[in-house]
Amino acid sequence: MTGVETRTQDLGLYIGGGWVPSASGERTKVLNPATGEVVGTVARGNAEDVDRAMEVAAAAFAAWRRVPTRERVRLQRRAAELLRARAGEFAQLLTLELGRPLAGARLEIERVANLLEDYAEEALRLRGEVPFINEGGERILVLQEPVGVVAAIAPFNYPINLLAFKLGAALPVGCTVVAKPADDTPLSTLRLAELFTEAGFPPGVFNVITGPGRVLGEAMVAHPTPRKVAFTGSTGAGQRIAEVASHTNKRLTLELGGQCPAILCADADLERAVPAITRHAFANSGQFCYRVNRIYVHEDLYAEFVERLGEAAGQLKVGHGLDAGVDLGPMVNEKIFRTSVEHVRDARAGGARIVTGGERLRGAAYDGGFFFPPTVIADATSDMKIMTEETFGPVVGVMPFTDLEDALRLANDTVYGLAAFAFTRDLAQGLRIAEAFEAGSVWINNIHRSSNLAPFGGYKQSGVGREKGRYGLESYLEYKTVYLSE
Known part of the structure; x- marks a missing residue:
C-alpha cells in the first residue's frame, strides 16, 4: 500500500x-x-x-x-x-x-x-x-x-x-x-x-x-x-x-433506487459506447444508483459488443483502494456483496453466459474484504434478477434485441425510473428514444456525471x-x- x-x-x-x-x-x-x-x-x-x-x-x-x-x-x-x-x-x-x-x-x-x-x-x-x-x-x-x-x-x-x-x-x-x-x-x-x-x-x-x-x-x-x-x-x-x-x-x-437500462441501436458507435459503459457500470464497484445495470444491444452488434465489453471489464484492476493503479475496491459490506453473488447465481441457473468475472476474488490480497470482479453476463433474459433488480455491484446483464420498440418496452418495464442511456448515430432517433424513456435523466451517446446545474431525480419508485x-x-x-x- x-x-x-x-x-x-x-x-x-x-x-x-x-x-x-x-x-x-x-x-x-x-x-x-x-x-x-x-x-x-x-x-x-x-x-x-x-x-x-x-x-x-x-x-x-x-x-x-x-x-x-x-x-x-x-x-x-x-x-x-x-x-x-x-x-x-x-x-x-x-x-x-x-x-x-x-x-x-x-x-x-x-x-x-x-x-x-x-x-x-x-x-x-x-x-x-x-x-x-x-x-x-x-x-x-x-x-x-x-x-x-x-x-x-x-x-x-x-x-x-x-x-x-x-x-x-x-x-x-x-x-x-x-x-x-x-x-x-x-x-x-x-x-x-x-x-x-x-x-x-x-x-x-x-x-x-x-x-x-x-x-x-x-x-x-x-x-x-x-x-x-x-x-x-x-x-x-x-x-x-x-x-x-x-x-x-x-x-x-x-x-x-434504480435499475438503469442502456440501449445500443444498430448504428451505435462501439468505440464510444464500450468505454462509456465500462467506465459507468463498474465505477465505485457498481455501488451507485444510476449506473448501467442492464444493456439491450441490437442483434447486428451483439456478439462484437459482448466481446469488447468483456475484454474492457477484464482489464480493470481490483484491489485495495490505497494501492496504486486500482480501478475497483471492495464492496462496502457483506450484505451489498451478497446481491452480486445472487444475481450471478440466478443468471447461471437460467442459462446465461458469464463472459468475465462472476466469482469472489480470493487470495492474500483479497481475503480480508468483499472483493468481486467486474462481471459481464451475456445472453440474459428479461426475467433474470440482473435485468429486473438493482444489483448495486459490478455486474451487468446483456441481451440482444431485433426491434427498437421491444427494447424500449423492456427498458421501461420496471418500477424504477432514475436514469437511462442510449447510443445511436441518428440524433433524431436518439431524441425519440430519450422522449420514450421513463427516466429522470437520459444520456445519449456518452455517459458522465450529472451536471450540478441540472435537476437530478427519478420517475416512478x-x-x-x-x-x-x-x-x-x-x-x-x-x-x-x-x-x-x-
Missing part, C-alpha cells in the same frame, strides 16, 4: 459546533472494507441525541434565516475552499471507510467543492414575484422563505457528495441541518461538519448524529421539529420514510422531487403570498 496516514479516528456526535458524547455512552466501530481492520469509532446515538440535535438546530435556525444571503453564500464558498485545500485528507478517510480507490475518492471531494460553489451562486439568483394585477390599492407579494430545520440522511456509496446534494442547497437559503451518515461511512461526514465550523458557520447550523441506521433515521423523521426530510437510499427505506413523515406532513426529497441547481434550492423553500392593501 501507499505510505499514507491511517491513524484511527475516534469521534463523537457533532452538535452545536462541537464534539459531544452520545447519551448512551456507547460507541460503534468503523471497519475498512478491504481488510476488516478498525479505522475508527463513533458515538452510538439514540432518540435522546436526536432531541438534543433538533433543539440546537431549531434555535440556530431562528438566527440563521435572518443572515443576509450574501453572507451565507460567502461562508459556503469558504467551506468549499477549505475542502479543496484538504482534499487529500478527506480522500484518504473516504478510502479507509468505503474502500474506493484513492483517485476516485479525491475526485468526489473536488466535485463536492464544486457543487457547494454552484449552489451558492444559484442562491444569489433566487427571486420573489410581484404579479402585475392592476388591482386598485393592492399589491400581491410572492415571497420565498426557508422551510426550516432539515433532516438529511445520506447513504454509504458517496457519503460526502450525496450529503452535499442536500446540505449545499439547504444552508445558503437559510435552513439548518441535522445529518445522519450511513453506518459504514460516518467518519468523513463528521469531519465535514467540523470543517464547516472552521469556515465560520454558526454553531448549530450543521449537526451530525451517528447511530443505528433505521432506529436513528426513523427517530429523525418522526421528530416534530424538522420541516423537511432529504434522503438518498433504497426504495424500501424511502417508502418507510414517506409513511412516517406523512404523520407530520413534512416536505420530502427522496432519491431512491426512483424518488420524489429533484436535487441540484435551482431546482434543488427551491425544494428547501416555502412560498408565502402577501396581499398588501393601502
Whole structure:
C-alpha cells in the first residue's frame, strides 16, 4: 500500500459546533472494507441525541434565516475552499471507510467543492414575484422563505457528495441541518461538519448524529421539529420514510433506487459506447444508483459488443483502494456483496453466459474484504434478477434485441425510473428514444456525471422531487403570498 496516514479516528456526535458524547455512552466501530481492520469509532446515538440535535438546530435556525444571503453564500464558498485545500485528507478517510480507490475518492471531494460553489451562486439568483394585477390599492407579494430545520440522511456509496446534494442547497437559503451518515461511512461526514465550523458557520447550523441506521433515521423523521426530510437510499427505506413523515406532513426529497437500462441501436458507435459503459457500470464497484445495470444491444452488434465489453471489464484492476493503479475496491459490506453473488447465481441457473468475472476474488490480497470482479453476463433474459433488480455491484446483464420498440418496452418495464442511456448515430432517433424513456435523466451517446446545474431525480419508485441547481434550492423553500392593501 501507499505510505499514507491511517491513524484511527475516534469521534463523537457533532452538535452545536462541537464534539459531544452520545447519551448512551456507547460507541460503534468503523471497519475498512478491504481488510476488516478498525479505522475508527463513533458515538452510538439514540432518540435522546436526536432531541438534543433538533433543539440546537431549531434555535440556530431562528438566527440563521435572518443572515443576509450574501453572507451565507460567502461562508459556503469558504467551506468549499477549505475542502479543496484538504482534499487529500478527506480522500484518504473516504478510502479507509468505503474502500474506493484513492483517485476516485479525491475526485468526489473536488466535485463536492464544486457543487457547494454552484449552489451558492444559484442562491444569489433566487427571486420573489410581484404579479402585475392592476388591482386598485393592492399589491400581491410572492415571497420565498426557508422551510426550516432539515433532516438529511445520506447513504454509504458517496457519503460526502450525496450529503452535499442536500446540505449545499439547504444552508445558503437559510435552513439548518441535522445529518445522519450511513453506518459504514460516518467518519468523513463528521469531519465535514467540523470543517464547516472552521469556515465560520454558526454553531448549530450543521449537526451530525451517528447511530443505528433505521432506529436513528426513523427517530429523525418522526421528530416534530424538522420541516423537511432529504434522503438518498433504497426504495424500501424511502417508502418507510414517506409513511412516517406523512404523520407530520413534512416536505420530502427522496432519491431512491434504480435499475438503469442502456440501449445500443444498430448504428451505435462501439468505440464510444464500450468505454462509456465500462467506465459507468463498474465505477465505485457498481455501488451507485444510476449506473448501467442492464444493456439491450441490437442483434447486428451483439456478439462484437459482448466481446469488447468483456475484454474492457477484464482489464480493470481490483484491489485495495490505497494501492496504486486500482480501478475497483471492495464492496462496502457483506450484505451489498451478497446481491452480486445472487444475481450471478440466478443468471447461471437460467442459462446465461458469464463472459468475465462472476466469482469472489480470493487470495492474500483479497481475503480480508468483499472483493468481486467486474462481471459481464451475456445472453440474459428479461426475467433474470440482473435485468429486473438493482444489483448495486459490478455486474451487468446483456441481451440482444431485433426491434427498437421491444427494447424500449423492456427498458421501461420496471418500477424504477432514475436514469437511462442510449447510443445511436441518428440524433433524431436518439431524441425519440430519450422522449420514450421513463427516466429522470437520459444520456445519449456518452455517459458522465450529472451536471450540478441540472435537476437530478427519478420517475416512478426512483424518488420524489429533484436535487441540484435551482431546482434543488427551491425544494428547501416555502412560498408565502402577501396581499398588501393601502
